[in-house]
Amino acid sequence: MGLHVASRAPDCQPIIEFRNVEKSYGSLKVLEQLSFSVKAGEHLALIGPSGSGKTTILRILMTLESVTAGDVIVNGVCLNHEQRGGKQVPSSEAHLRRMRGAFGMVFQHFNLFPHKTALQNVALAPVLTGSLSKAAAKERALQMLENVGLADKAHEYPSRLSGGQKQRVAIARALALQPKILLLDEITSALDPELVEEVLNVITNLRNETDMTMLLVTHEMGFAKDFSDRVLFFERGKIVEEGPPSEIFLSPHHERTKSFLRKIIAAGHRL
Amino acid sequence: MIWSWEFVAEITPDLLKGLVVTVKITLISSVAALSIGLFFAIAKMSSVDLVRRSAVLVTETIRRTPLLVQLYFLFYVLPDIGIVLSPMIAGTIGLGLHYGTYVSEVYRAGIINVPAGQWEAARACNLTTRQTWTEIVLPQAIPPMIPPLGNYVIAMFKETPILSAITVLDLMGEALAKANFSYRYLEPITLVAVGFLFVSLCSAALIRLLENYLKRQAA
Ligand SMILES: Nc1ncnc2c1ncn2[C@@H]1O[C@H](COP(=O)(O)OP(=O)(O)O)[C@@H](O)[C@H]1O
Numbered sequence: 001m002g003l004h005v006a007s008r009a010p011d012c013q014p015i016i017e018f019r020n021v022e023k024s025y026g027s028l029k030v031l032e033q034l035s036f037s038v039k040a041g042e043h044l045a046l047i048g049p050s051g052s053g054k055t056t057i058l059r060i061l062m063t064l065e066s067v068t069a070g071d072v073i074v075n076g077v078c079l080n081h082e083q084r085g086g087k088q089v090p091s092s093e094a095h096l097r098r099m100r101g102a103f104g105m106v107f108q109h110f111n112l113f114p115h116k117t118a119l120q121n122v123a124l125a126p127v128l129t130g131s132l133s134k135a136a137a138k139e140r141a142l143q144m145l146e147n148v149g150l151a152d153k154a155h156e157y158p159s160r161l162s163g164g165q166k167q168r169v170a171i172a173r174a175l176a177l178q179p180k181i182l183l184l185d186e187i188t189s190a191l192d193p194e195l196v197e198e199v200l201n202v203i204t205n206l207r208n209e210t211d212m213t214m215l216l217v218t219h220e221m222g223f224a225k226d227f228s229d230r231v232l233f234f235e236r237g238k239i240v241e242e243g244p245p246s247e248i249f250l251s252p253h254h255e256r257t258k259s260f261l262r263k264i265i266a267a268g269h270r271l
Numbered sequence: 272m273i274w275s276w277e278f279v280a281e282i283t284p285d286l287l288k289g290l291v292v293t294v295k296i297t298l299i300s301s302v303a304a305l306s307i308g309l310f311f312a313i314a315k316m317s318s319v320d321l322v323r324r325s326a327v328l329v330t331e332t333i334r335r336t337p338l339l340v341q342l343y344f345l346f347y348v349l350p351d352i353g354i355v356l357s358p359m360i361a362g363t364i365g366l367g368l369h370y371g372t373y374v375s376e377v378y379r380a381g382i383i384n385v386p387a388g389q390w391e392a393a394r395a396c397n398l399t400t401r402q403t404w405t406e407i408v409l410p411q412a413i414p415p416m417i418p419p420l421g422n423y424v425i426a427m428f429k430e431t432p433i434l435s436a437i438t439v440l441d442l443m444g445e446a447l448a449k450a451n452f453s454y455r456y457l458e459p460i461t462l463v464a465v466g467f468l469f470v471s472l473c474s475a476a477l478i479r480l481l482e483n484y485l486k487r488q489a490a
């Protein structure tokens with residue numbers, strides 16, 4: 001497999017920037033003084049042992065969690081604070097809603113709306129947020145379902161779909177508002193092995209055919225290697241090592257990275 | 272004592288009137304319980320600590336004291352401080368409050384049982400809080416609430432005879448009036464039982480129809 005290098009000229013300003021971010025649940029420190037940035041159009045893989053804070057990072061970006069300290073900057077605008085009356089105040093719901101528009105998220109357990117058909121799941125957000133008329137939203141939702149190979153399942157309810165199909169609907173739903181940044185949280189780990197590929201193929205297509213910035217949390221190291229421009233290896237809420245996939249996967253520097261990759265391979269994941 | 276059809280014929284019109292009152296009270300009290308329950312449920316899920324604690328205190332107090340005591344309070348004690356309620360109003364408020372506490376638990380459980388992932392997906396779709404409730408949470412929370420709510424309505428219906436204690440002339444009240452006047456209990460009380468059985472069976476069937484309808488809607 002060839003090494004992918006970001007093909008687009010990177011913007012000078014990062015699209016995402018974490019500045020000394022801290023996140024605690026009570027006395028449990030989940031993220032510690034975390035700083036990193038992501039360039040527009042970059043494909044970033046976040047790897048690391050369970051509990052190292054990868055999901056938390058995506059959830060903070062999707063505004064499902066707040067940060068305990070530090071700042072998250074998206075497109076040059078602070079996510080967790082806003083300016084009001086010349087002062088920095090914690091973000092209001094209105095500010096969060098504006099910021100949220102930049103993101104789409106695909107969850108490990110799909111989280112499809114069970115009382116809506118595949119088509120309704122995808123068309124819901126554009127209709128309710130008023131970004132498209134009902135007819136236009138339906139048309140685009142159909143197009144998106146076709147892109148993920150599910151045009152024939154448009155009128156099925158999620159309970160009648162396989163795991164792989166559910167996750168592809170969830171991807172279409174996450175794309176419905178045309179986000180600049182796509183967050184993917186272990187999107188294949190709840191799937192039967194034979195259904196993993198159909199979902200990863202969709203992601204590969206998105207990677208190659210759009211200029212979306214993508215953050216991928218995964219235990220599929222083989223896929224992470226082909227997918228990413230850069231890999232961050234996390235442990236206990238800190239970045240232990242980062243670099244291009246060729247380096248992280250083939251000649252990691254840190255002992256922690258090496259032992260993590262050994263364990264992953266021993267657990268049956270291909271590299 | 273021998274069963275007298277003649278006596279049955281004589282008292283039936285008034286008992287039917289009583290049955291109508293009973294059904295009416297049940298319906299009005301149901302609406303009251305469903306509304307009061309909603310109010311309690313919202314208070315119990317409030318993010319404001321004081322509101323939540325007060326709601327729990329009030330509902331637990333109401334739930335752990337007998338309905339009869341509450342009815343006496345509303346009808347016989349409140350006039351002492353200048354609040355005079357008609358038997359019907361006092362009865363409706365009593366039933367509504369008492370069952371409202373149970374109903375609030377049904378609402379709360381129904382809402383809590385909607386998985387957190389649904390709220391999160393709604394957020395990721397950038398829905399407003401209001402849209403999240405109307406489009407995502409309530410459509411999933413309400414169908415499982417219907418059977419327990421239906422059961423509470425039927426339970427409330429079966430408990431209306433207690434209102435005769437505050438002089439409401441419902442089915443039981445009418446029957447007691449007839450019995451006390453004629454010293455014959457057999458026919459009036461039997462008719463009360465038959466009346467309740469009949470309405471109970473009808474409403475249980477109705478609720479089953481509603482459940483099936485909702486199930487078909489969901490499928
Ligand atoms: N809502 C929460 N309350 C308490 N602890 C949490 C909560 N969410 C996550 N955690 C803890 O935060 C840590 C990091 O979690 P997570 O970001 O999900 O890790 P990862 O995705 O890398 O496995 C874990 O120790 C987890 O138990």
Ligand SMILES: [Mg+2]
Binds near residue numbers: 051054056186
């Ligand atoms: Mg995780």
